[in-house]
């Protein structure tokens with residue numbers, strides 16, 4: 001068990017049902033995307049739980065009362081390509097969130113992340129930066145992404161993923177103890193090919209139908 005302020009594993013019947021859809025190798029791309037969208041929305045909602053609010057007076061048709069607006073700059077950073085599948089979940093709640101992109105793939109032999117594209121918005125120093133990727137396996141991609149964003153000045157980072165392996169969680173907590181993880185499942189382990197067990201297979205291939 002991890003401390004919940006470090007690793008928030010969201011338990012919910014809808015998540016249990018949708019994770020099953022995602023894990024099922026016979027699920028079609030269309031149905032996979034719908035389940036991914038639902039789970040991502042629940043994760044995003046929870047990842048935004050304690051963001052700061054600013055109060056102001058709002059005039060209802062009846063009287064003035066206290067209203068609230070979000071008092072935080074939110075930047076979303078999907079790790080391409082699979083991370084793109086989680087962006088809409090954040091912008092559902094924060095329509096003006098800015099979106100940066102980090103292109104990274106795991107080399108099939110070394111299993112180490114390889115960078116191929118970077119486009120990060122200005123101003124991440126003062127933003128809540130939500131790094132999104134469906135899978136946290138060895139933690140190599142997540143840790144490289146987080147280190148890179150810190151080198152660009154990011155100070156407040158949360159990592160959102162659908163499925164995580166203990167190995168990846170341990171690496172993120174060890175390398176970046178200031179970063180919290182929001183996940184729908186902490187799975188059992190990694191296999192000999194560094195895939196998450198039981199996992200869902202290759203997230204990018206399943207989202208984009210590229211098997």
Ligand code: PRP
Nearest residue numbers: 080081082105106137138139140141204
């Ligand atoms: C997957 C996944 C993560 C990474 C996780 O991406 O989306 O980015 O692997 O593995 P790690 O924790 O061991 O680094 P992949 O390399 O398959 O690229 P893709 O998104 O382009 O399919």
Ligand code: URA
Nearest residue numbers: 137195196201202203
């Ligand atoms: N990347 C994936 O897409 N799935 C895994 O299980 C591990 C890394």
